[in-house]
Amino acid sequence: MDTPETARCRLYLITPPSIAHPALFADELRGALDGGDVAVLQLRLKEVPDDVVARTADVLRPICQQRGVAFIMNDRPDLALKLDCDGVHVGQQDAPYADARRLLGPDRIVGVTCKASRHLAMEAAEAGADYVAFGAFFTSSTKEATTPASPDILAWWSEIMTVPSVAIGGITADNCRPLVEAGADFLAVANGVWAHPDGPTQAVRRFNAVFDACFQ
């Protein structure tokens, strides 16, 4: 997840909160990846038994890995290891960063939620996190309880740090430009891709058109 200072912003997809039929969602995912550059897919299934997460991961992980898209588990470093994911995302209520790193070793990705906190982000980066996630930048229909964040934190971070930033929360192809211009390295998006009125392929295409416009 290393990104030079002037790197083009990239998409970090988050799965919908529930996936009833992994094989059907796999088609949606293939469609999204057909739309253009995607760096990451995070499997985020809350309140779901481990065996369901495992079955879903076993369908989605190969699709991602065959296309060079990192497959990241949400919340659970133990499952990330067991299911051979490329990494894990941990929040402030999840396993501490140090525990996740100890379990996953130096080569897998560990990302950390920092909400709108410069302090949490500095702590995570100094501890060795592969990226820090800031948000929520907009109202999210995926997650109710969020902390409002302003693009200023992305600009501040990109000025002083090289650890990549991920912006999250209610992001769409229509509202994302200020985050890209502020220096976000990745945009994490769920609803803005899976529920796009023209479908996931078009959504990914439109995000990438904004990234191209900002980085030429």
Ligand SMILES: Cc1ncc(COP(=O)(O)OP(=O)(O)O)c(N)n1
């Ligand atoms: C890339 C990214 N950023 C932030 C989050 C939120 O993590 P967390 O605060 O642990 O909330 P839940 O996702 O567990 O509801 C994330 N998942 N991914």
Ligand SMILES: Cc1nc(C(=O)O)sc1CCOP(=O)(O)O
């Ligand atoms: C998982 C998550 N975490 C957030 C935070 O602010 O930490 S917002 C969020 C939901 C992201 O989905 P959508 O793109 O549909 O808003």
Ligand SMILES: [Mg+2]
């Ligand atoms: Mg979490």
